[in-house]
Amino acid sequence: MTHAPHGAAPLTFLKGHGTENDFVIVPDPDGLLDLSAADVARLCDRRAGIGGDGLLRVVRSAAHPEAAALADQAEWFMDYRNSDGSIAEMCGNGVRVFARYLQCAGLADAGDLAIATRAGVRGVHIAKDADDGTPGDITVRMGRAVFPDGLVTVSVGDRTWPAVHVSMGNPHAVAFVASLDDAGDLLRAPAVVPAEAYPAGTNVEFVVDRGPRHVALRVHERGSGETRSCGTGACAVMVAAARRDGHDPVHSGHPVTYTVDVPGGRLVITERADGEIEMTGPAVILAQGTVDPVWLSPGIAQHRP
Numbered sequence: 001m002t003h004a005p006h007g008a009a010p011l012t013f014l015k016g017h018g019t020e021n022d023f024v025i026v027p028d029p030d031g032l033l034d035l036s037a038a039d040v041a042r043l044c045d046r047r048a049g050i051g052g053d054g055l056l057r058v059v060r061s062a063a064h065p066e067a068a069a070l071a072d073q074a075e076w077f078m079d080y081r082n083s084d085g086s087i088a089e090m091c092g093n094g095v096r097v098f099a100r101y102l103q104c105a106g107l108a109d110a111g112d113l114a115i116a117t118r119a120g121v122r123g124v125h126i127a128k129d130a131d132d133g134t135p136g137d138i139t140v141r142m143g144r145a146v147f148p149d150g151l152v153t154v155s156v157g158d159r160t161w162p163a164v165h166v167s168m169g170n171p172h173a174v175a176f177v178a179s180l181d182d183a184g185d186l187l188r189a190p191a192v193v194p195a196e197a198y199p200a201g202t203n204v205e206f207v208v209d210r211g212p213r214h215v216a217l218r219v220h221e222r223g224s225g226e227t228r229s230c231g232t233g234a235c236a237v238m239v240a241a242a243r244r245d246g247h248d249p250v251h252s253g254h255p256v257t258y259t260v261d262v263p264g265g266r267l268v269i270t271e272r273a274d275g276e277i278e279m280t281g282p283a284v285i286l287a288q289g290t291v292d293p294v295w296l297s298p299g300i301a302q303h304r305p
């Protein structure tokens with residue numbers, strides 16, 4: 001039964017994941033919701049809430065102050081939040097799940113579309129469903145990787161590894177290790193030195209080789225803890241592995257493709273000769289429902305129509 005104080009409407013949500021990086025999806029086309037960090041953390045709580053590694057608010061770009069300038073390039077803006085309520089610039093798995101939501105809601109068709117994010121506009125391609133109805137994979141043009149200057153190290157317990165500093169719009173520290181078990185339980189964020197390299201914190205990836213142009217990772221995400229996948233992290237790992245292996249498509253003129261296994265599945269990532277990184281993987285919407293407004297902060301209810 002739904003209680004509705006002050007006539008507040010229940011909050012509609014959906015649940016989805018991409019390689020088991022899972023999200024609470026909140027459609028808010030006209031940008032009417034005031035979602036505080038505490039609201040997001042409550043919705044993402046796995047025991048007292050819906051549960052998710054993050055939250056995707058679906059807002060028309062024209063209705064969001066951070067995206068209004070992009071409205072002529074992308075109708076929809078992905079307002080991404082980590083599960084602790086913090087804001088991040090970009091979420092690679094989130095973009096695929098966001099696109100799948102638009103498709104399921106009849107707001108986009110299979111084929112090409114553009115989605116605005118805090119890291120800029122991302123081109124997306126939704127492949128057609130297979131004959132047996134399996135949803136087609138989704139490819140996202142993730143932009144170019146940036147390698148900020150300076151050496152960084154990552155430590156877990158008394159072990160320390162050199163790491164590659166990569167920006168995919170959001171920050172990453174990529175450490176090549178002998179075994180994914182070396183990362184320990186990842187309950188706490190690994191120590192990264194120097195801290196000044198990442199003034200807003202960082203995501204940390206631990207990587208092992210599986211074969212030629214095939215790696216596997218575990219990740220500790222800033223603001224979410226260990227997750228079963230991280231799309232931007234997989235791209236950061238791919239470019240770090242490619243450089244280590246002597247591949248630089250911008251210089252050679254030859255694209256290179258890596259398979260990146262994550263605990264929740266597999267992503268295929270290509271760095272093109274123009275430096276653009278393309279990530280392909282699955283995206284699933286699995287449930288929808290409403291949240292009792294009694295449980296929401298007054299801030300959400302107040303801003304609803």
Ligand SMILES: N[C@@H](CCC[C@H](N)C(=O)O)C(=O)O
Nearest residue numbers: 088091092093170230231232
């Ligand atoms: N899971 C995401 C990354 C989400 C943001 C990250 N935690 C950050 O704070 O930068 C992905 O798939 O890229």
